[in-house]
Amino acid sequence: MRIWLWRLGLLLIALTLWEAVARMLNPILYVGPSRLPGALARVLATRDLPPLPGHVWLTVGEIAAAYVLAVAGGLWVGFLLGLRRTVGRIYEPLLATLYAVPSVVWYPSLMLFFGLGPASKIAFGFLLGFFPVTLAVLAGIRQVPATLVTVAVSMGARPWTVFRKVMLPAMASTMVGGLRTGLALSVVGVLVGELLGARAGLGYVINYAYGLMMTAEYAALVVLVAAAVLLLDGAGALIEARVKQWAG
Amino acid sequence: MTTGAPIVVESVSKRYETPSGPVPAVETVSLTVRPREFVSLLGPSGCGKSTLLAMIGGLVPPDAGRILIEGTPISGPTPSKVALVFQDPGLFPWRTALDNVGFGLELTGVGAARRREIALSLLEPMGLKGFESKYPRELSGGMRQRVAIARALALDTPILLMDEPFGALDEQTRLLMGEWLVEVRHRTQRTIVFVTHSLHEAIALSDRIAVMTARPGRIKDVVEVPLPYPRALDGPDAVALHAKLWAQIREESLRAMEGRR
Numbered sequence A: 001m002r003i004w005l006w007r008l009g010l011l012l013i014a015l016t017l018w019e020a021v022a023r024m025l026n027p028i029l030y031v032g033p034s035r036l037p038g039a040l041a042r043v044l045a046t047r048d049l050p051p052l053p054g055h056v057w058l059t060v061g062e063i064a065a066a067y068v069l070a071v072a073g074g075l076w077v078g079f080l081l082g083l084r085r086t087v088g089r090i091y092e093p094l095l096a097t098l099y100a101v102p103s104v105v106w107y108p109s110l111m112l113f114f115g116l117g118p119a120s121k122i123a124f125g126f127l128l129g130f131f132p133v134t135l136a137v138l139a140g141i142r143q144v145p146a147t148l149v150t151v152a153v154s155m156g157a158r159p160w161t162v163f164r165k166v167m168l169p170a171m172a173s174t175m176v177g178g179l180r181t182g183l184a185l186s187v188v189g190v191l192v193g194e195l196l197g198a199r200a201g202l203g204y205v206i207n208y209a210y211g212l213m214m215t216a217e218y219a220a221l222v223v224l225v226a227a228a229v230l231l232l233d234g235a236g237a238l239i240e241a242r243v244k245q246w247a248g
Numbered sequence B: 001m002t003t004g005a006p007i008v009v010e011s012v013s014k015r016y017e018t019p020s021g022p023v024p025a026v027e028t029v030s031l032t033v034r035p036r037e038f039v040s041l042l043g044p045s046g047c048g049k050s051t052l053l054a055m056i057g058g059l060v061p062p063d064a065g066r067i068l069i070e071g072t073p074i075s076g077p078t079p080s081k082v083a084l085v086f087q088d089p090g091l092f093p094w095r096t097a098l099d100n101v102g103f104g105l106e107l108t109g110v111g112a113a114r115r116r117e118i119a120l121s122l123l124e125p126m127g128l129k130g131f132e133s134k135y136p137r138e139l140s141g142g143m144r145q146r147v148a149i150a151r152a153l154a155l156d157t158p159i160l161l162m163d164e165p166f167g168a169l170d171e172q173t174r175l176l177m178g179e180w181l182v183e184v185r186h187r188t189q190r191t192i193v194f195v196t197h198s199l200h201e202a203i204a205l206s207d208r209i210a211v212m213t214a215r216p217g218r219i220k221d222v223v224e225v226p227l228p229y230p231r232a233l234d235g236p237d238a239v240a241l242h243a244k245l246w247a248q249i250r251e252e253s254l255r256a257m258e259g260r261r
Helices: A001-022 A035-042 A054-082 A086-100 A105-112 A118-142 A147-153 A159-196 A200-210 A216-247 B051-058 B097-101 B103-107 B112-126 B141-151 B171-188 B199-205 B236-260
Strands: B009-019 B021-033 B040-042 B063-070 B080-087 B159-163 B191-196 B206-212 B219-224
Touching: A035 A216, A054 A086, A054 A118, A054 A159, A054 A200, A086 A118, A105 A118, A105 A159, A105 B141, A118 A159, A118 A216, A147 B080, A147 B103, A159 A200, A159 A216, A159 B103, A200 A216, B009 B051, B021 B051, B021 B063, B021 B219, B040 B051, B040 B199, B051 B063, B051 B191, B080 B141, B097 B103, B097 B112, B097 B141, B103 B112, B103 B141, B112 B141, B112 B171, B141 B159, B141 B171, B171 B199, B191 B199, B199 B206, B199 B236, B206 B236, B219 B236
Parallel strands: B040 B191, B040 B206, B080 B159, B159 B191
Antiparallel strands: B009 B021, B009 B063, B206 B219
16 A cells, blocks of 8 residues: 555656656647646547547557467477477577567568568567567476476376476466566567558557657657556556466 | 285496486396385485486386386386375475375376365375365475375375485474374385485384495395384484494495595
């Protein structure tokens, strides 16, 4: 309870500072929080801006597609590299190298390959979400206590049973952390993709508002996105805490 | 001669490949364990006693020789006949005490109601009544190890292999767990092979003690312990036995220490 009061206080202080600074500066460039509700209302009424719902759903769809692909690919590659030790030894350095490259440098190629439409955004969201999932699977496999596997094997468990009843639960907390990070990065990937070049989507609308110097609307959209991401990540955090409690 | 022996170890050897070349862990060990007997493998750390136990459990294949469980040579774990307990209780943290005990039964397809019944019947006499729905992290070290032993007993195998099961416990808990194991053993009529480096533990629990040499592990001597239970470790017979074992094992421990340097 006390912690929530502190957080609330901190938020109020930040908003006050923001407002104070914004009022001292050029109102065309600097938007204070007091101007956000009005801008938000205008954005939602889609006055002067492209109609929002269609763009939002497109972005949500892109994120969902990117994340599903990132999870599927991450789990597949992670388990392949983690469980087949020879394959792992060959490819893990490659994976680490790719991960070390700032992912944004791939985006121009993705646009060349997949065009300006949703495909390149999905591809970029996938690329960003893929690594944390893969790395979490690899870390998870490594930290399964050997004793637990030995116990199951000594009781006659076959490899698939060991995987299902021992490895998966033992990896759960690490994996769920990676899945959460992957989701956050898939969101980033899709939005950045839309900002860098798109004809539709939430990022496109943000870019549109920015391009026309509609700074209040721009700020309102950013706050909207931040709130949505916060909600999503909050849900992720709840799930992660639950899984961690269960997996001990 | 070996008919009816639950465990026969025939000239078994094992070596481990290490970056600095192969290291012999166990060298031509032979041992026959009689029905319902409690045999301790006693030796300095690193003498291969755990490796020998893992081979009897079918977890590690021997390089040479063979192991027979109830007359049948083994090539892997035989969960219908042999259950294992390790120094680390190895409980599944996401399962309650009850579900941990039921794990092996689950693998063999025993239904939930029956699993629960068996698990409860094992936990209760172990002083774990009321703890069945606790998770491992909510249990003390001694309790965890008792749950692990209950999990092994739940398989209802004639043979129980224990690898320093009380090694991680404090002295007092260790003594109490020893007394408790003697009681469990007489109640459940198992054949038990018990790995330890503690002379006291071996004397308190065993019918016979196989003394192992420092690496590579061989069986140096097999000593009978003809003392009645409950055993008083300060009685003259126990003290004499302790002195005899110590004389044998001292030399090996010294060698193990030198080898470690």
